[in-house]
Amino acid sequence: MLQTQSLASISSQKVVSQIKKILDQEFIPQSLQITIRLMSDEGECFEETLDSDGKNRSLLLVLPVVNQFKQEIFSYWKQVDLSKYPSKRITGVGTGIILLLGGIYIISRPCSLGSCATLPQAQQLAQEGISAFETSPSPESLSVVEGRLTEAVEKLIKIPWWSSYHSQANSLLNLYQGRLDNLEELNRALNQAYQAVDKAQNPPLPAGEWRTIQELWQEAISDLKQLPPDSPFYSFAQTKLKEYQGNLETIKQRLQAEKQSQISLAKAKEAAKLAIVRQNVAQSVEEWQLVYATWKTAIKRVQEIADGTTNTQEARQLLNTYMPHYTKANARLQQEILAQNHYNEALKQAQSAQNSQQNQQWSSAVSHWRSALTALKQIKPNTFVANEAQPLMTNYTLALNQAQINLKKAVNLQQLRQSLEEVCSGDKKICTYQITPTLVKVNLTSTYMQQVWQTALQAKAQSNLNSQIAILNHISHLEKNWQTLSNRFKTNIAIYNDKNELMVNYEPNN
Numbered sequence: 001m002l003q004t005q006s007l008a009s010i011s012s013q014k015v016v017s018q019i020k021k022i023l024d025q026e027f028i029p030q031s032l033q034i035t036i037r038l039m040s041d042e043g044e045c046f047e048e049t050l051d052s053d054g055k056n057r058s059l060l061l062v063l064p065v066v067n068q069f070k071q072e073i074f075s076y077w078k079q080v081d082l083s084k085y086p087s088k089r090i091t092g093v094g095t096g097i098i099l100l101l102g103g104i105y106i107i108s109r110p111c112s113l114g115s116c117a118t119l120p121q122a123q124q125l126a127q128e129g130i131s132a133f134e135t136s137p138s139p140e141s142l143s144v145v146e147g148r149l150t151e152a153v154e155k156l157i158k159i160p161w162w163s164s165y166h167s168q169a170n171s172l173l174n175l176y177q178g179r180l181d182n183l184e185e186l187n188r189a190l191n192q193a194y195q196a197v198d199k200a201q202n203p204p205l206p207a208g209e210w211r212t213i214q215e216l217w218q219e220a221i222s223d224l225k226q227l228p229p230d231s232p233f234y235s236f237a238q239t240k241l242k243e244y245q246g247n248l249e250t251i252k253q254r255l256q257a258e259k260q261s262q263i264s265l266a267k268a269k270e271a272a273k274l275a276i277v278r279q280n281v282a283q284s285v286e287e288w289q290l291v292y293a294t295w296k297t298a299i300k301r302v303q304e305i306a307d308g309t310t311n312t313q314e315a316r317q318l319l320n321t322y323m324p325h326y327t328k329a330n331a332r333l334q335q336e337i338l339a340q341n342h343y344n345e346a347l348k349q350a351q352s353a354q355n356s357q358q359n360q361q362w363s364s365a366v367s368h369w370r371s372a373l374t375a376l377k378q379i380k381p382n383t384f385v386a387n388e389a390q391p392l393m394t395n396y397t398l399a400l401n402q403a404q405i406n407l408k409k410a411v412n413l414q415q416l417r418q419s420l421e422e423v424c425s426g427d428k429k430i431c432t433y434q435i436t437p438t439l440v441k442v443n444l445t446s447t448y449m450q451q452v453w454q455t456a457l458q459a460k461a462q463s464n465l466n467s468q469i470a471i472l473n474h475i476s477h478l479e480k481n482w483q484t485l486s487n488r489f490k491t492n493i494a495i496y497n498d499k500n501e502l503m504v505n506y507e508p509n510n
Contacts, residue, residue: 119159
């Protein structure tokens with residue numbers, strides 16, 4: 001092979017002639033077919049073939065493969081010790097021409113002549129690697145497959161393009177290179193999975209790190225999905241795919257829990273801050289209900305924070321802080337509710353007492369006033385309605401006292417009526433009565449007056465001493481009853497005859 005900047009600068013016929021002389025001097029067997037190529041830096045190639053019959057065939061080529069061939073030739077000769085090969089300097093050919101024996105290079109390339117042992121060797125290497133993986137699918141056996149396939153590819157690459165086995169070798173090369181590409185995707189997925197597992201070793205983690213781990217699992221899954229069904233690693237990849245998808249789902253849950261914990265923590269703190277503000281000014285039942293509900297919300301948000309997040313520890317501390325406030329707010333709320341209930345009950349009983357008073361039902365009035373006072377006394381001093389209950393206590397006490405007085409009067413009046421009824425009633429009614437707040441007016445009946453008068457006249461006319469004494473005793477007993485009633489009920493009792501004339505007035509003794 002000769003190299004020059006341009007074929008136009010030399011005479012190809014002279015070069016071929018000189019080379020033939022050199023070959024003759026080197027005793028190259030005439031039975032061999034010898035090809036001589038002249039190559040320029042511009043990519044032109046002039047090919048001269050010497051058949052065993054001495055005929056020449058020339059061909060001028062301008063092909064992309066020429067540059068490849070040139071690189072292979074010169075790469076080869078850089079590694080060859082030229083001192084081992086006898087050569088003659090070629091003169092008169094032109095400046096920059098170097099003569100090398102291309103035929104020797106061609107013969108030295110694998111599968112250039114005769115059979116090709118490289119192909120079965122490469123196939124055996126590839127099969128050994130894949131069989132080892134199929135026997136024991138694991139990341140370790142993948143490295144064995146990669147090594148065998150790499151060796152096979154390296155062998156196939158050495159088969160030159162002019163070899164009759166080049167097409168078969170190229171097919172295998174594409175197949176094995178595809179397998180190596182599959183391995184690269186699989187190894188990349190395994191490496192991403194390893195990174196994801198490594199990063200998740202010490203939970204809890206911030207949301208940003210969980211997001212990074214999630215992306216690693218997603219990338220690993222994406223790489224696994226790239227493997228075609230005809231790949232020998234497809235079944236292994238599918239197993240890993242299911243495993244990684246499960247891991248991805250777990251990471252998504254961890255990420256969601258972490259994000260939710262951040263949201264819940266912020267809401268808990270916000271609710272607690274609001275609860276404190278409301279608690280400082282709360283007075284009525286409605287206001288304490290709002291305080292209690294706000295603390296309840298804060299605690300609920302804290303309890304929403306799942307275990308295993310970066311906020312779990314803080315959530316527990318906040319729960320310990322919030323619970324006493326929540327308990328206190330609940331106790332105060334119940335106290336205010338109870339106080340309000342007592343206050344409402346007092347108002348209700350007072351209204352009932354007033355209704356009873358209007359109906360002169362003093363016993364009922366006293367009972368209701370007592371119930372109203374009992375309800376007021378059960379109101380705690382520090383409650384919201386305590387200030388409103390205090391003046392009611394005074395008013396209700398006065399009302400009770402007055403009701404008791406009226407009740408006593410009513411009882412006395414009832415007893416007085418009964419006593420008057422007993423005195424005035426008998427076989428024959430001897431009197432009638434009217435009761436006023438200051439006086440009891442008793443009117444003796446005309447029938448009674450006539451009977452007493454006639455009995456007295458008859459006894460006197462008959463000088464019936466016993467009858468006279470009986471009449472006097474009767475009158476004395478009746479007078480005694482009037483005085484007793486006056487003393488007992490602290491009221492004046494005026495006795496009138498049947499003509500409504502005052503006969504006697506009994507006043508209570510001190």
